[in-house]
Amino acid sequence: MGKKSVPFEEKIRMFMRSQRMYWPGARILSGISGGKDSLMLAVVLKHVSEVDDVSVELLHLNFGQKGSELLEKHVERFASELGLPLKVWRLEDEWGMRFDELVSRLRGNPCAICSTLLRYYLLYLGRDYDAVATGHNLDDVVSFYLYNAMTGNVSFSSTLRPVLKTSVGPLKIRPFFYVREEKIAEEAKKRGIVSFPTGCPSEEEAPTVLLRRFLKDFERRVPGARKNLLRFFLEKTEPPKEPPNRCEICGMPTSGRICAVCKMKKRLGII
Numbered sequence: 001m002g003k004k005s006v007p008f009e010e011k012i013r014m015f016m017r018s019q020r021m022y023w024p025g026a027r028i029l030s031g032i033s034g035g036k037d038s039l040m041l042a043v044v045l046k047h048v049s050e051v052d053d054v055s056v057e058l059l060h061l062n063f064g065q066k067g068s069e070l071l072e073k074h075v076e077r078f079a080s081e082l083g084l085p086l087k088v089w090r091l092e093d094e095w096g097m098r099f100d101e102l103v104s105r106l107r108g109n110p111c112a113i114c115s116t117l118l119r120y121y122l123l124y125l126g127r128d129y130d131a132v133a134t135g136h137n138l139d140d141v142v143s144f145y146l147y148n149a150m151t152g153n154v155s156f157s158s159t160l161r162p163v164l165k166t167s168v169g170p171l172k173i174r175p176f177f178y179v180r181e182e183k184i185a186e187e188a189k190k191r192g193i194v195s196f197p198t199g200c201p202s203e204e205e206a207p208t209v210l211l212r213r214f215l216k217d218f219e220r221r222v223p224g225a226r227k228n229l230l231r232f233f234l235e236k237t238e239p240p241k242e243p244p245n246r247c248e249i250c251g252m253p254t255s256g257r258i259c260a261v262c263k264m265k266k267r268l269g270i271i
C-alpha cells in the first residue's frame with residue numbers, strides 16, 4: 001500500500017487549525033492580488049469554508065497601475081467562479097490619484113510605498129474580521145528575513161510569523177508560511193491556475209527577488225536550506241512587539257503619533 005496522499009487544500013487546512021488561525025464562526029478576509037499564491041490561497045480557503053464553520057471573503061486592492069482594470073476583471077471572474085465574495089478597494093476613489101502619480105509626487109521608492117499601502121489597507125479594511133490572510137510563501141518569508149539581516153534591519157522581520165496578533169483586532173495569518181514556492185506553482189498548475197499579470201514593474205530586479213532566486217538555486221545543492229534558514233531566523237529574532245501608539249488620525253497602530261499612510265496623505269494635502 002502506498003502512502004495515502006492528502007490533498008494540498010486539506011494539508012493547509014490542518015496546518016491552519018494546528019496554528020489556531022481560525023475558530024468556529026470566524027470571518028476571514030484574504031488578500032487577492034492576482035498572483036498565483038493569492039489565487040491558490042483563495043482555493044484553499046474555499047475548501048476550509050466548506051469543511052469548517054468559517055466564512056471567507058476576498059479583498060482586491062487596486063492601486064491603478066498600468067493594466068489594473070484588466071487585472072481587476074480577471075480577479076472578479078476568478079472569485080465568482082470560485083464562489084467567494086470579493087471586495088474591491090481602489091486607491092483612486094480614496095486618494096483621488098493613481099499609484100504612479102502618488103509615487104512621483106512623493107518622490108518615494110515605489111516598492112516601499114506599495115508594500116506600506118498593501119499592509120496598511122489589508123489590515124485597515126480587515127479590522128472588523130477575525131483574521132486577515134495573505135499568500136506569502138516560504139520563499140517570500142525567507143528572502144525577506146535574509147534581506148533584512150543583510151541590510152542590518154533584522155528586527156524588521158519580527159512581525160513575519162505564521163500567525164500574528166494585532167492590536168486592531170484581526171489576526172494576521174499566513175497559511176503558506178512553510179510552503180515552498182515550487183509547491184504552490186505545482187498545485188496551481190494542476191488546477192489550471194495561472195498568475196494574472198499584476199503590472200508590477202519592479203518584479204525582476206527587487207533585491208528580495210534576487211535573493212529568492214539565489215536561495216532556490218542554492219537549495220538544489222543543499223536540500224532543506226530554506227526551511228533551515230527560516231528556523232534559524234525564527235529562533236534568533238525577538239518576538240514582535242506591538243507598535244505602542246495609535247495614529248491620531250486613523251487609529252491604526254504606529255510607533256509615532258501619525259502612521260506612515262496618514263503622513264503620506266498629509267504630504268499630498270489630502271488630509
Ligand SMILES: [Zn+2]
Binds near residue numbers: 247252260
Ligand atoms: Zn493613520
